[in-house]
Amino acid sequence: MTLSLSDPAWYPIASSDDLPFRHVYQGQLLGRELAVWRADDGNVNVWENRCLHRGVRLSIGINEGAELKCQYHGWRYANRSAGCTYIPAHPADAPARRIQNKIYPVAEAFGLVWSAAQDSDNIERPFAPFPGAESGQWFPLRPMPVNAAPEDVLAGLATLAPDDRPADSLPGLALRLGDVVYFVQPVDAGRAVIRGLLPSTPADATQALRHYNEMLSKLRDRLERAAAKKPAPEPLAPAFDKVSADLATMPDIAIPRGNTIPVVVKRKWTSADGVIGFELAAREGHLPTFQPGAHIDVHLPNGLIRQYSITNGPGELMSYIIGVKQESASKGGSKVLVETVRQGDMLAISEPRNNFPLRRDATRTVLIAGGIGITPLLSMARFLDKSSLPYELHYFTRACEQVAFRGDLEALHGTVLIHTGLPRAEIGTTISTALGAWSQAQHVYVCGPSAMLESVRTTAAAQGWPDEAIHFEYFKNDKPIDDSSAFDVELARSAMTLHVPAGKTILEVMRDAGLTVPSSCEQGACGTCLTTVIEGEVDHQDVYLNDSEKAANTCMMTCVSRAKSARLVLDI
Amino acid sequence: MPSIDPIDHIDPITRDLWQVIAATDELPVGQIQRTTLLDVPLAMTRDSAGLPVVWRRSDEEAGDDVDPENILDRLPVTTGYGFVWTSLGTPSAALFPIPEYAEADRKNMSCGSIGIHVSAPRAVENFLDMGHFPYVHTDILGAEPHTEVKEYDVEVSEERDEVLATRCRFMQPRAAKSATHAMEVEYVYRVPHPFCSVLYKSCPEDENRRDVIAIFLQPVSEDRCRAHLLQSMIDSTSTITDLRRFQQTIFGQDKPILENQYPKRLPLDPRAETPIRADKSAIAYRRWLSQKGITYGVIPMAS
Structure with missing residues (x-):
């Protein structure tokens, strides 16, 4: 059997123990280097070990819990999608183009992490446990790296079987010796790792690990002596995929029109008086990468399209959570969502789009929300939280019962101040105090009713905040339209x-x-x-x-x- | 298998260039030092007049005594900016100019020669890059949250055949040995040679003049190089040792990043990596290498 770069079979590439909290592990399969990391939500990511920007290994990057940060220029890549969410050299821009690292499929089972040289968007062969897997409570052995051809390592393992009980071959580079199962991880043409599983946790685990380690060390020494006598096999030469043509030409600004994505209403609940929460889940896999401040278009059953901000934190791509205001005088957009769309219904949404990007280079960030305007700011607060950046979130509502996403706000670590039922004049002074005087690298983000937006803009300007430090987003076009031209x-x-x-x-x-x-x-x-x-x-x-x-x-x-x-x- | 002369693998442009190989002062008189240039093993020494002599080596060992008079088959040699330069082809008459080097009140010094397991063009590109300052040279050449690379200008000067980046500005906590507080530093970068770059940066001591830092890369092989560093500073207080240590600290921070870059040769296909606006100078540099027909140390565009 010769190794093939395009072998789609699943192989173990790491032990679950190799992925402790906030670590990035460097693995290799069929000549391809992999950056393997576990996000705080438990998801394991297996990515090509290369930042798309300048080719630096991502395994020397920093696991921030929900995003991986490249060591060279601090680019952030999201958990699950490997989509780029932030480019520090251009802090005011949302990465407009879809920069997405190559990802490999992943499965975690029997104390091992498995992957395959397949396109993870289009898995041709899903993970299947080895024959007989269901019969054991598997306990992984310590991995044994061997500098020898994987097929020779497999043959070597077979020689460990006693004469009267030969090894059982299993599909792929695997075999069973008695009740122990061994897998050979094909690292490269001349390198392999032996990964074994015992059918149950032994009474004395340390003793058992030592026993198998000694046995496999002897096998390794024998295999490496034999390999040294043969010409070294040519290493596999995996090619790096090219980036898309629109990423290669630099300054053009492409505006993604994007296809719609079908989603399921997984949950619909009353988040607060007058605010309905919707959790929109992908039908399979995960949803596209988004940046803090991004919104989606929701295509409603009556043909209307409405925009809603994503409230999620970094790397949360299994579903988007939006908040919808229950308006009595609604034009029929929110009304349809609130009244007729139910849990289990299908909706179409657009890819996320960001006209409200969050800079992560501020020494102080002030977030000001009024009513339903909390939604994009909740997402921003969550991103700042994960990167341990300082922020103050001020959330104004008319009454206590109208505070939406209260549980999520309480889970934040930054300064969160909820102001309920303030008279108009007091809102003004609270905003003024919240802003304070401006100094270099301070930014304010505001979302809420137009009166609040205006109030923040004028107060900030009066207190010395320059235009470029005041960020807001329009969901309505209140500007007078000049239609006098012909x-x-x-x-x-x-x-x-x-x-x-x-x-x-x-x-x-x-x-x-x-x-x-x-x-x-x-x-x-x-x-x-x-x-x-x-x-x-x-x-x-x-x-x-x-x-x-x-x-x-x-x-x-x-x-x-x-x-x-x-x-x-x-x-x- | 017939032995193949490594010279045959070098593109003609690279072969005819002057290439740096050593700091002149560090080359002993009458004793052999060894190095490798473009996969070609070289021996070098200095004669009694202090002039460097360079030749292709066979079995010479470092430290052997040698009478330079006996070396007949010599490679072309020149000295410039404190370094020895040679060529495996037919080099032009003069080395690229750095006029500031001759100013009398500057402290000129070599800051060491450091091997890096990456191609020379990758190291040039890193030298041109400002975006990595807060991440790689944290609290010295940059610090979060000041990560923005502001718009700057890049041109390829027809007349001087070099890449020129001007109006480059970056907020730096400690821009030079003589800096005591954070300042926005202005840079000008020149790439006057495919494997060399010269940087001019605001001088903390005299706002009308600029400190000059240059990196001369010796391409050892397609994916290895040696970085020779030159500083030409306006600094009345620091010692040469301090200034050297500062530059070596900076370079020591770059080395592990560069050695984790893949592929090690610089890809010239625009679709190999993802450039952003901050990378304008790198893009111009890659195009310039491509147009010149350099193939050594790069992955040329598929034709």
Whole structure:
């Protein structure tokens, strides 16, 4: 049997004991180096041992509990997805592009960690325990590394069997000697690790471990003497995958349109008076990487699309938790979610998008939430918590019963101050005290009703906070729209040129001409009508695109934005 | 198997360059020292006039006495910035210029030659990089939370055939031996040679002048190099030993990171790694190497 780089079989690559709290273990399988780490939620990650940025081994990185931090430039990669969530060299930017490390499938069983050279997004052969696994309470032996070809190591193990009771071959590089099962981990063409399992925990575990260790040491010495007499096999040469073309060209800003993702409403509960919590779980595997401050579009059963912030902490990708405000005067978005969507229902959501990125380079971070605005700030507080960064979270509600996610807030380690039922004037002074005077590297993030947003902005400005230190997100476009311009749009794919007069939007003109184009909020806030711009200068009036995306002039919202040039060419 | 001359594996551009091999002062007179350049074993010494003599070695041992007069088959040699440079091909007349080196009041010093198990271009790229300061040179050249790499300018100077990065700024707790408090430091980087880089940084002692730190990489093999460090400082108080120790501390922090970089040769395919805006200088450097046709110590773009 010769080793193949593409052998999809599962092999043990580590003992469970190799993954203590906040450690990163360096493993190897079929020539591929692996960074193996356990997150605080218990999940084991098996990743290619290489930061996508400059190729530094991730096994020398720092396990922060929910993210792995590269030693070289501090890039953070999320538990489960290995998606990059933060690039410290550009602290104000959300990593807009999907930077995701290569991950391998993982299973933990019998005190061993198993992996396979398969694409973990598309596992062709799922993990299956070895024949007879169900009959034992398995106890792992100490691993024995051997500098010899894995197939020779397997043959060597077979020679340990007494003449009258030969070894039973098991699938893959494994065999059974009496009631002990041995696996050979093919590290590389000329290197292997023997990993054995006893069928139960022996009475004297230390004594048993020593006994097997001595036996396997003798075998190792014999195998290595034999290997030294043979020419060393050529090491396997795994290739590194190329990064996607859009990651290779640097400055272009790509705006992911993304496909929708089906999710199941796993839990729906009343989080507080007027706030309903929804836990949206992936149907299989995990959901995409998100950054603190990110939101998702939720496609509702009545065709509407609404945006909700993700409240999760770092590396929590099995489900997203959102909070929905129960509004009596709701336009029909929240109302549908609250009244008709039930536990077990399917919904479609977009990939997470972040217009509210959190800098992790602040010496002081102030988070100010009003009512349902707590949702993105809860996520931010959780990220800061995990990185042990200082923050103060101020949460304003009208009444005690309206405090949502109370249990989650109590679990935070930072300063969390809940202000309930304050009169208007006192809200103002509380905000003013909370902000204090500004100094270098302090940032404030605010989310809540527009009155609160305005109050924080004006108070902060009055107390010396510069614009770039005040962060907020619009879910509604309250800016007056200037629709006085008139211009032509050329629709490249439809081979059509239309005139857009003052007082009409591009979207309306396209609909009048018989085109079907998707839209939702029609106020430049939701991103549904995002359109690629081929030529011409856009007059952006939306609140969906961020400043750098607007400056890139590569796409626009046809529901509110217009042209500065006489002519626009759109990819429609 | 017929023996193959390692010189045949070197691309012609690299072969014709001047390559650094030793600090001149550290080369003994009349005694052999050994080194390896581009996989080619070399022997070197200095003659009675103090001038370096370099040749391809066979069985010479380090420390052997030698009469340089007997060495006939010599490689080209020049000295510059305190170092000995040789070439395995036909080098240009002059080494790239560092005019500041000649200023009378500067403290010029070599800061040691340090072996690194990584290719020379990877080490150059690390020298150009500011983003790693808070993580690798914590509390010296950078510290969290000041991690931002601000926009800077990069050009490839046609006239001088070098990569030039200007307006590079970074917040540093202790930018130099003579610095006592955090300051935003301004850098200018030059890459005047595929395996050498020169850095100019704000000088804590005189705001009108700049300290010069240069790294000259000796490509030992495709995935090993020796880093020779030069400092040319405006510093009236520190001793040469202090200044050297400072630079060696910095380099000692870089070495383990560089040795954990894979692949060890620098990949020139833009899709091999993931650049960000902070990496503009590295991207320009990779393109410049590609356009020059350098293949030694790099993984060339698949054609």
